[in-house]
Amino acid sequence: MLCGRVAVMTDVEFEAFLHEAVNKLQEKQDALTTAHGLGNHATFWFDQPSGTLEFRDEAGKPHLSARVIPVGSYSPRTSTWIWAWFNESILPELRVRAEPLKELGAKTGMTTFLEPRLNVTEEMPWELAAFAVQHLGALGAYRAPGKAADLYLAIMDLNKVAAS
Numbered sequence: 001m002l003c004g005r006v007a008v009m010t011d012v013e014f015e016a017f018l019h020e021a022v023n024k025l026q027e028k029q030d031a032l033t034t035a036h037g038l039g040n041h042a043t044f045w046f047d048q049p050s051g052t053l054e055f056r057d058e059a060g061k062p063h064l065s066a067r068v069i070p071v072g073s074y075s076p077r078t079s080t081w082i083w084a085w086f087n088e089s090i091l092p093e094l095r096v097r098a099e100p101l102k103e104l105g106a107k108t109g110m111t112t113f114l115e116p117r118l119n120v121t122e123e124m125p126w127e128l129a130a131f132a133v134q135h136l137g138a139l140g141a142y143r144a145p146g147k148a149a150d151l152y153l154a155i156m157d158l159n160k161v162a163a164s
Contacts (some may be wrong), residue, residue, distance in 0.1 A: 008109025017108065018127060025130035028140040036064055036158060038140070046144055046151070048091045053142060053153060054161070062161045068153040069097045071132040071141070074125040075149040081125060082149075086116035101132055125152055 009017065032038040041055035041063060055064040070084035084090050084098035104113035112118060113131075120128075129141040129152040138154035 008107070014108060014110065018131075021130040021134045022127060025126070025133050025141060028133065028138075032140045032155070032158065036160075038064070038142070038158075044142070044144060046153070048094060051094055051097070053144070053155070064158055065161050066142070066153075066158045067156045068142070069132075069136060069138070069156060070094050071098065071101065071129050071152040071154050072125070073146075073149040073151045074120065076122070077148070079119055079121070081118040081120045081128060083113075083116055101135065104131055104135055107135075125150070128152070129154070 029038070033040070038055070042058040043056045043060065045054045045056060045062070046052075046068070047054070051067060051069070053066045053068045054062040055066075056062050070087070070090050072081050072083045073087055073089075074081050083101065085095050085101060087095065090098075102114060105111060112128075118124075125143070126141075129143075132138070132152075132154050133141050136154050136156070138156055139158055140155045142153045142155060144151040144153060
């Protein structure tokens with residue numbers, strides 16, 4: 001469970017908010033998988049300057065393109081989460097697009113959404129992504145695996161790439 005709070009939501013209200021966000025994210029992920037095969041592509045490519053994520057086949061040909069907002073990154077080695085709005089490895093213009101996630105601090109009373117760096121359990125990155133997807137009105141989320149950390153991205157739109 002996420003911790004660190006000033007009273008806005010009660011513990012019971014926050015738990016309900018968490019379960020709602022996680023359940024809605026699962027529904028959205030299932031819909032993206034069914035409609036677009038999300039998660040079934042051979043590779044992905046995240047282009048920071050354009051803020052787009054491409055899903056590609058084995059030959060590297062893009063099949064889907066998504067406009068995304070970075071949410072945060074998770075390092076399994078150190079069990080740490082860094083919010084995208086703070087992460088200097090993310091371009092400044094994308095960090096600005098992630099700043100609305102701080103609003104979750106005022107909405108919930110949880111300082112978790114205001115602390116730039118958190119110690120987290122293995123399950124918490126998806127919970128944080130679920131809150132972000134709900135707050136941003138995103139279609140779903142994608143975990144882009146990296147060498148040192150995985151980057152969680154909110155998918156704002158998703159389109160098939162025209163065959164060339």
